[in-house]
Amino acid sequence: xxxxxxxxxxxxxxxxxxxxxxxxxxxxxxxxxxxxxxxxxxxxxxxxxxxxxxxxxxxxxxxxxxxxxxxxxxxxxxxxxxxxxxxxxxxxxxxxxxxxxxxxxxxxxxxxxxxxxxxxxxxxxxxxxxxxxxxxxxxxxxxxxxxxxxxxxxxxxxxxxxxxxxxxxxxxxxxxxxxxxxxxxxxxxxxxxxxxxxxxxxxxxxxxxxxxxxxxxxxxxxxxxxxxxxxxxxxxxxxxxxxxxxxxxxxxxxxxxxxxxxxxxxxxxxxxxxxxxxxxxxxxxxxxxxxxxxxxxxxxxxxxxxxxxxxxxxxxxxxxxxxxxxxxxxxxxxxxxxxxxxxxxxxxxxxxxxxxxxxxxxxxxxxxxxxxxxxxxxxxxxxxxxxxxxxxxxxxxxxxxxxxxxxxxxxxxxxxx
Numbered sequence: 001x002x003x004x005x006x007x008x009x010x011x012x013x014x015x016x017x018x019x020x021x022x023x024x025x026x027x028x029x030x031x032x033x034x035x036x037x038x039x040x041x042x043x044x045x046x047x048x049x050x051x052x053x054x055x056x057x058x059x060x061x062x063x064x065x066x067x068x069x070x071x072x073x074x075x076x077x078x079x080x081x082x083x084x085x086x087x088x089x090x091x092x093x094x095x096x097x098x099x100x101x102x103x104x105x106x107x108x109x110x111x112x113x114x115x116x117x118x119x120x121x122x123x124x125x126x127x128x129x130x131x132x133x134x135x136x137x138x139x140x141x142x143x144x145x146x147x148x149x150x151x152x153x154x155x156x157x158x159x160x161x162x163x164x165x166x167x168x169x170x171x172x173x174x175x176x177x178x179x180x181x182x183x184x185x186x187x188x189x190x191x192x193x194x195x196x197x198x199x200x201x202x203x204x205x206x207x208x209x210x211x212x213x214x215x216x217x218x219x220x221x222x223x224x225x226x227x228x229x230x231x232x233x234x235x236x237x238x239x240x241x242x243x244x245x246x247x248x249x250x251x252x253x254x255x256x257x258x259x260x261x262x263x264x265x266x267x268x269x270x271x272x273x274x275x276x277x278x279x280x281x282x283x284x285x286x287x288x289x290x291x292x293x294x295x296x297x298x299x300x301x302x303x304x305x306x307x308x309x310x311x312x313x314x315x316x317x318x319x320x321x322x323x324x325x326x327x328x329x330x331x332x333x334x335x336x337x338x339x340x341x342x343x344x345x346x347x348x349x350x351x352x353x354x355x356x357x358x359x360x361x362x363x364x365x366x367x368x369x370x371x372x373x374x375x376x377x378x379x380x381x382x383x384x385x386x387x388x389x390x391x392x393x394x395x396x397x398x399x400x401x402x403x404x405x406x407x408x409x410x411x412x413x414x415x416x417x
Contacts, residue, residue, distance in 0.1 A: 011073065013043040019070040023171065026164035028052055028156070031064060041076075044068040047086035048093070048172040049163060052156045093174035096162055097211075100145035100180070103316035106135050108303050113139070115298040115409055117320050120146045121327035122388030123342035125233065125255040125293060127218070129413070130300030132265045136258040137182075139300070140214045143256060144178040146320040147211070148328050154210055157250070161209060165202055179211035185220035189228040193238050193251075200240045200247055205232055208253040218257040219285035226290050229255070233293045236345075252341070257294065259286075269302050283415055292377045295344060295385050297413025327391040343388045351380045355387040358397040365403050372411050382410045 012030050014022040023045030031040050031053040040063070042050045047066035065083035067073050075081035103113060112128065112135075119126040120143055128136040150158070158175035162168050181204045183192065190196060194203030205213055215221065232238050236252030261267040262279040274282075313319075331342050334354060340346055346354050357365060365386070369379050383398070386406035390398045 008039055010040045012040065013046075013067075015070055021067050021069060021073075025166045025168075026160075029160045029164050032156075032160060040064045041073060041083070042066055042086070045171050049159065049168065049174070051086050052159055052174065092172070093176060094172050095176045096159070096168055096173045097144075097175055097177040097179050099177065100317070101138060101142045102145065103139075103142045103320060104312050104314050106138055106142065107308055107310060107312060109135055109139065109300055112298050112300045113316075113320075115296050116143050117146065117323055118385065118388055118392065118409070119143065119254065119256070119296055120320070120324045121343075121392055122295075122331070122384065123254060123344040124295035124385060124388065125344070126257070126296045126298070127291075127294045127413070127415070128256065128258040128298060128300055129261055129415075130258075131269055131302050132260060134300050134302055136300055137214070137216060140212065140256040140258060141180060141182075142317065143254070144180045144212050145317045146324050147178045147254075148321075148325050150176065150178065150210065158210060161202060161206060161250070165207065167207070179208055180214060181205075181208040181211070182214045182216065185215075185217045187221070187225060189222070189224045192225055193228045193232060193240075194249055195240050200242065202249045203238065205229070205251040205253055206238060206249040209250045211253060213253045213255050215255065215257045218259040219282055223285075223287070226286065230289055230293065255294065261299075286415060291415055292375070292381070295381045296409040297415060298409060299413070323392055326394070327388065330391045330394070343384045343391070346380075346384055346387075348377070348380050351383050355383040356397050357383075358399050361397060361399045361403060364400040365398070368403060368407050368411075372407075374411055378411065382406055385410050 010030070012024065012027060014024050016022055021043045023043045027042055027046040027050050031042075031050055040050065040053070042064050044066040047064065050064040050066075053064055063085040065076075066086050067076075067083065072081060072083070076083050103116075106113065115126060116139060118124060128139065130136055155174060155176055158179065159168070162175050168174075183204050187204065190203065192203050193205055194201055218226075232251040233255065236250065238249040238251045240247045240249070261283075262272055262274045263282050264272055264274050266272040267274065267279055328342065335341070340354075343354075365383065368382065374382070382403070386398045386402045389402040389405050390396075393402065395402065
């Protein structure tokens with residue numbers, strides 16, 4: 001085999017002391033950036049993962065060849081052996097993400113479920129407020145199940161991320177479902193957004209890309225951790241700068257945050273022991289700029305005994321997912337030819353263009369804004385959430401009833417930005 005042909009190959013793997021070729025993390029990302037080298041020799045333990053390189057936009061002619069020993073590679077280049085392309089093999093992938101819980105597992109909390117559907121339908125961030133033990137975490141864990149299914153390219157993109165981060169336990173695992181990452185209040189800003197010494201590593205918000213980031217006990221996070229979310233929530237990208245280079249990681253996630261209404265968690269439920277000053281101090285731990293990036297707030301109520309034992313409609317996730325998909329289809333048509341993925345991402349200057357109000361709807365919208373003296377950012381959030389509610393109702397225009405419902409979530413919450 002001549003030298004020019006050898007130069008067209010990319011060889012990736014870890015060589016053991018006895019010449020064995022071992023599995024390595026991040027193989028799919030390496031294959032995706034292989035450039036003009038359209039033939040990649042990979043460890044046998046990576047062959048199934050590497051088969052996803054066929055989903056590379058320019059990867060129709062990109063082939064991966066698995067090997068188990070260095071001797072096989074030498075014999076191949078000597079013309080003594082043929083290698084079989086893994087790219088041509090049909091692979092049944094094992095999901096790396098568990099199936100989400102069904103909404104039917106959640107008793108009561110109908111308003112919170114409605115907020116979850118609006119959140120998923122328009123890509124809106126959501127804050128759940130309520131006493132401990134009433135289903136905030138359970139509802140958050142159900143939301144990925146009603147998001148639209150991943151495209152093949154999105155599956156490959158997420159699998160690249162999880163592979164590079166060492167989150168795939170073995171070959172033939174792939175990210176085929178929307179991810180959900182749960183982080184607790186001890187997490188640092190670096191753990192959330194990424195970084196570290198040496199080569200920067202992606203953080204939790206990149207692992208939540210195209211899925212859900214769930215932050216429980218939201219006010220308990222450090223101010224630095226919460227403020228680190230601001231730019232990624234706006235841009236869908238994490239930028240990490242080093243003296244030698246700057247890196248970008250994808251981070252278009254839906255934030256689901258949860259909190260108690262007060263330090264003890266029982267404010268408004270009769271047995272709260274907190275002083276009013278402590279309640280205000282607790283709620284003010286979440287800054288106005290962060291609240292301005294959370295479109296929806298909903299209070300989850302303390303369930304009555306009847307609520308705890310009421311019959312629940314089965315397979316609610318399937319019904320909600322159909323509603324969400326229909327609303328997203330309307331948005332795809334609306335934003336065709338733009339980079340806007342859903343209503344929540346409409347730029348501030350384009351809100352009036354895309355949130356088409358009826359005449360009466362626009363007058364009502366203005367009256368709500370004037371009566372509540374809300375900021376321009378909150379005014380835009382109100383319009384975008386109302387647009388999503390109109391999409392759920394299959395309405396071309398935003399009407400007064402859509403604005404009314406949006407206002408109950410955007411400006412009717414406990415916390416104000």
